[in-house]
Amino acid sequence: MEKNLQEDNKTEQYPDNISQRRITLNGFDTQISPITAAFIGLIGGFFLYQFVGGLVTFIIFGFDINNAPVNGLRIMTMLSQILFILCPAFLFSKWFYHDFNKILKFKVPDYREIILFIIGIFVLTPLLQNYVSIQNFFINKMAEVSPFINSIKSMLDSLNKIVENSYLNLLSAQTIWDALFVIFVVSIVPAFSEEIMFRGFIQSSFELKLKARWAIIITAIFFGLYHFNPYGLVSLIILGLYFGFAAYMSKSIFVPMILHFTNNFLAVVMYFIIGDKDLIDSSASGVVDIRVSFFLLMLFGVMFIGIVYFIFYFYNKKKTELI
Numbered sequence: 001m002e003k004n005l006q007e008d009n010k011t012e013q014y015p016d017n018i019s020q021r022r023i024t025l026n027g028f029d030t031q032i033s034p035i036t037a038a039f040i041g042l043i044g045g046f047f048l049y050q051f052v053g054g055l056v057t058f059i060i061f062g063f064d065i066n067n068a069p070v071n072g073l074r075i076m077t078m079l080s081q082i083l084f085i086l087c088p089a090f091l092f093s094k095w096f097y098h099d100f101n102k103i104l105k106f107k108v109p110d111y112r113e114i115i116l117f118i119i120g121i122f123v124l125t126p127l128l129q130n131y132v133s134i135q136n137f138f139i140n141k142m143a144e145v146s147p148f149i150n151s152i153k154s155m156l157d158s159l160n161k162i163v164e165n166s167y168l169n170l171l172s173a174q175t176i177w178d179a180l181f182v183i184f185v186v187s188i189v190p191a192f193s194e195e196i197m198f199r200g201f202i203q204s205s206f207e208l209k210l211k212a213r214w215a216i217i218i219t220a221i222f223f224g225l226y227h228f229n230p231y232g233l234v235s236l237i238i239l240g241l242y243f244g245f246a247a248y249m250s251k252s253i254f255v256p257m258i259l260h261f262t263n264n265f266l267a268v269v270m271y272f273i274i275g276d277k278d279l280i281d282s283s284a285s286g287v288v289d290i291r292v293s294f295f296l297l298m299l300f301g302v303m304f305i306g307i308v309y310f311i312f313y314f315y316n317k318k319k320t321e322l323i
Contacts, residue, residue, distance in 0.1 A: 030097055030208070037096040038205035042222050044092070045085050045197050050228070053080035066165060073169055074185045086193035089201045096205075104200040105253040114258055116314060117246045120307045121259050124242055125266060127300035128235040133288040134297060136231060156230040163229050171271055179272060186268055191261035198223050198240070199247040199256045207248070216244035239263065245308075249315055 030037070057076050061068035089104075097103045143150040170186055173179040198219055206215035220240030224233050243256035 032096055034096075034205040034208035035210075037092065038202045038219075040096075041089065041092050041197060041202045041205065044088050046222075046226055048084035048088060049080055050226075053084050056080075066169065068169075070169060070172060071181070074181060077170065078185045078189050081189045081193040085197050089193075089197035093201050103204045104196060105204065105247060105251055107250075107252040107254070109250050109252040109255050110318075112314065113250050113252075113255060116307070116311050117250075117255055117259055118262055120242065120304065120311070121262050123300055123304045123307060124239070125263060127297060127304055128238060130293045130297040130300065131238075132231065132235055133293040134290065135234065137288055137290050137293070139231075159228070159230050171268065173272065183265060183268055187261050187264040190264060191257050194223075195243065195247075195253055195257045195260050199243055200253045203244055203247060212248050216241060216248060219244055249311065 053076075057065070057073075057080070060076065061072065065073070093100050093103050139149075139153060143153045171182055173182050202222070203215050203219040206218055210218075220237050220243075223240035223243075224237035227233075227236050229236060243259055246255045246259055247253060
């Protein structure tokens with residue numbers, strides 16, 4: 001793993017005319033420091049989507065979101081993703097970098113890469129579900145003996161309730177057309193928009209100045225924070241790490257897009273089939289069998305490590321074949 005995540009050689013070239021100065025890193029011509037560009041993407045996308053998008057939603061539907069038209073909220077969610085995440089990612093890439101396609105990693109992947117990474121997401125999903133169950137079990141236990149932790153838990157429960165209600169509104173479907181629209185809004189649009197921004201523009205920018213592992217980690221942390229899901233934060237960061245790992249290894253934005261879509265699609269379909277709000281509720285209020293959760297966590301953990309090993313094996317073999 002260490003060998004595959006090494007930092008590429010970087011060179012900086014400064015022309016004599018400082019007013020026309022450009023920086024060349026790994027073949028990229030940049031207008032500003034890639035680190036600065038990445039944080040502009042993080043701050044700009046976060047502010048535009050969470051605050052500007054939220055403000056527009058309140059202006060249109062008022063503060064009683066629970067009674068707002070469901071399809072109106074879905075359309076607003078979709079437009080916010082496109083206008084405040086996808087479009088800024090394209091614009092920032094065009095403004096700050098000369099090679100637009102290269103920074104966003106528009107490369108068609110090998111079908112074998114897609115299969116390997118999808119197997120990984122099928123194992124990672126139940127692994128993270130069991131992790132959340134264990135995490136919440138211990139949060140409950142600590143809240144029972146510590147008033148301070150209990151007060152924090154109450155605050156997190158309130159925030160989680162807001163997140164849960166927003167998802168319940170989006171996922172409620174009465175017809176097959178409603179279900180297809182939900183899949184489009186919840187699975188397809190976020191997979192495309194968020195991956196272009198996070199694994200495309202932001203992670204690629206960090207990779208120009210940092211070692212790949214740090215670019216992946218920093219991007220994943222902000223990806224988790226961006227979702228405002230208190231009990232699902234660690235799981236979202238781990239998902240972000242996997243998406244970032246997939247983007248780095250495949251050199252293609254389409255692989256994390258497919259993984260992101262698959263993760264969201266599975267959650268939506270399971271919700272439609274089972275109709276259990278626990279699938280989208282990550283709060284610490286549930287009752288679990290901690291021994292079963294530990295066993296499943298270890299089982300899926302071993303399986304996931306094995307899949308990651310095969311992914312590295314696949315790319316090492318592919319590299320050898322090219323020599």
